[in-house]
Amino acid sequence: MVIGVPKEIKNNENRVALTPAGVQELVKFNHTLYVQSTAGIGSGFSDDEYRAAGAEILPTIEDVYGIADMIMKVKEPIAPEYGLIRENQLLFTYFHFASSRELTEAMIERRAVCLAYETVEKADRSLPLLIPMSEVAGRMAIQEGAKYLEKPLKGRGILLGGVPGVPPAKVLILGGGVVGTQAAKMAAGLGAQVTILDVSLPRLRYLSDIMPANVITRMSNDYTIRELVKDHDLIVGAVLIPGAKAPNLITRDMLKTMRPGTVLVDVAVDQGGCIETCKPTTHENPTYIIDDVVHYCVANMPGAVPYTSTQALTNATLPYALQLANKGWQQACQDSAELRLGLNVVQGEVVYQGVSDAFNLPYTPLERVMSGAYSS
Numbered sequence: 001m002v003i004g005v006p007k008e009i010k011n012n013e014n015r016v017a018l019t020p021a022g023v024q025e026l027v028k029f030n031h032t033l034y035v036q037s038t039a040g041i042g043s044g045f046s047d048d049e050y051r052a053a054g055a056e057i058l059p060t061i062e063d064v065y066g067i068a069d070m071i072m073k074v075k076e077p078i079a080p081e082y083g084l085i086r087e088n089q090l091l092f093t094y095f096h097f098a099s100s101r102e103l104t105e106a107m108i109e110r111r112a113v114c115l116a117y118e119t120v121e122k123a124d125r126s127l128p129l130l131i132p133m134s135e136v137a138g139r140m141a142i143q144e145g146a147k148y149l150e151k152p153l154k155g156r157g158i159l160l161g162g163v164p165g166v167p168p169a170k171v172l173i174l175g176g177g178v179v180g181t182q183a184a185k186m187a188a189g190l191g192a193q194v195t196i197l198d199v200s201l202p203r204l205r206y207l208s209d210i211m212p213a214n215v216i217t218r219m220s221n222d223y224t225i226r227e228l229v230k231d232h233d234l235i236v237g238a239v240l241i242p243g244a245k246a247p248n249l250i251t252r253d254m255l256k257t258m259r260p261g262t263v264l265v266d267v268a269v270d271q272g273g274c275i276e277t278c279k280p281t282t283h284e285n286p287t288y289i290i291d292d293v294v295h296y297c298v299a300n301m302p303g304a305v306p307y308t309s310t311q312a313l314t315n316a317t318l319p320y321a322l323q324l325a326n327k328g329w330q331q332a333c334q335d336s337a338e339l340r341l342g343l344n345v346v347q348g349e350v351v352y353q354g355v356s357d358a359f360n361l362p363y364t365p366l367e368r369v370m371s372g373a374y375s376s
């Protein structure tokens with residue numbers, strides 16, 4: 001298969017979809033790899049390293065989209081890329097469709113095959129291609145939150161860990177999945193007093209078992225959230241309903257009850273956010289303030305630590321990319337229920353229920369766009 005890796009063009013997105021090691025693996029299976037010039041530079045990989053791994057370097061993004069059967073990316077395509085996407089071209093990347101009607105309609109119009117990293121799902125309901133970036137974003141949420149709690153950055157001016165004789169900051173984490181767990185570990189390690197909320201009792205039991213004593217768990221509901229937001233310094237939004245718009249757990253009216261300088265980091269922003277006042281921001285301009293509450297809502301947090309994130313992402317995506325390249329998307333999705341769940345928009349049809357629900361668009365069962373029987 002001919003595989004193209006364009007350079008990411010989203011603000012401060014320094015990741016790239018494949019490392020040279022990933023390229024070499026695909027080339028070993030006789031696939032043809034085209035990488036856009038300087039695509040890897042932000043992650044520390046030069047064009048020469050990609051050449052040495054067996055890729056050909058193309059000068060422009062148009063060249064890459066023009067030649068490839070499968071495009072491997074990191075972030076969802078943005079407006080300047082829409083026109084480059086061809087009918088039946090396979091796009092393997094994050095899409096987060098439920099947070100953008102514009103993107104969904106553009107991909108329907110382009111009639112491409114959109115296989116979304118974030119909805120590839122294993123039988124145990126885990127999301128193998130979201131996990132590595134959630135690990136990064138969860139850890140980063142505390143780093144960023146700690147920074148914006150500083151007074152010059154408009155925060156309350158409190159040190160997460162406190163000091164002897166002075167209490168630590170209080171950190172509230174909404175959602176105890178991958179992001180929430182990693183955030184809790186980091187915040188606890190710095191000495192903060194941490195509360196994790198989730199709707200799943202088994203998950204709360206697990207977290208309660210593995211977390212240190214400065215982390216407590218609570219059932220998530222509106223009543224408890226309303227109480228807790230009043231005296232927590234850093235609040236991390238980390239809920240997910242796969243493929244769907246995130247529920248608004250923190251509503252606009254709650255902001256007035258928070259202390260001035262409280263910091264909200266809504267990691268769930270890429271699925272529309274779990275804080276009503278959340279709107280996507282960029283690494284260039286990460287925060288804004290409403291009612292004296294600092295909002296950090298960067299939709300591509302891992303893009304700021306590309307040396308870590310690019311390797312973590314390729315480690316996870318490569319086995320799936322190999323299946324798609326070796327078999328073609330139709331056969332690979334017939335053989336793998338995990339990959340099949342990644343299909344969101346196929347040749348003009350919305351085939352993922354959460355996306356059709358988000359925008360009231362017609363839902364087409366996958367069987368209608370795929371030929372042949374499923375083998376798993």
Ligand SMILES: NC(=O)C1=CN([C@@H]2O[C@H](COP(=O)(O)OP(=O)(O)OC[C@H]3O[C@@H](n4cnc5c(N)ncnc54)[C@H](O)[C@@H]3O)[C@@H](O)[C@H]2O)C=CC1
Nearest residue numbers: 133134137175177178179198199220239240268299300301
């Ligand atoms: N902004 C960014 O750069 C990044 C954002 N993300 C996003 O972070 C979000 C979380 O991802 P993961 O932790 O991997 O998901 P996950 O599926 O591992 O965890 C989500 C958790 O939310 C819980 N939950 C659902 N409804 C809830 C409610 N009403 N109250 C409390 N908890 C609730 C679930 O039980 C689950 O434990 C996703 O939207 C993901 O796309 C992930 C990576 C980077």
Ligand SMILES: CC(=O)C(=O)O
Nearest residue numbers: 133270299300301302
């Ligand atoms: C998961 C995601 O949205 C990201 O890594 O940017």
Ligand SMILES: [Mg+2]
Nearest residue numbers: 270299300301
């Ligand atoms: Mg994101």
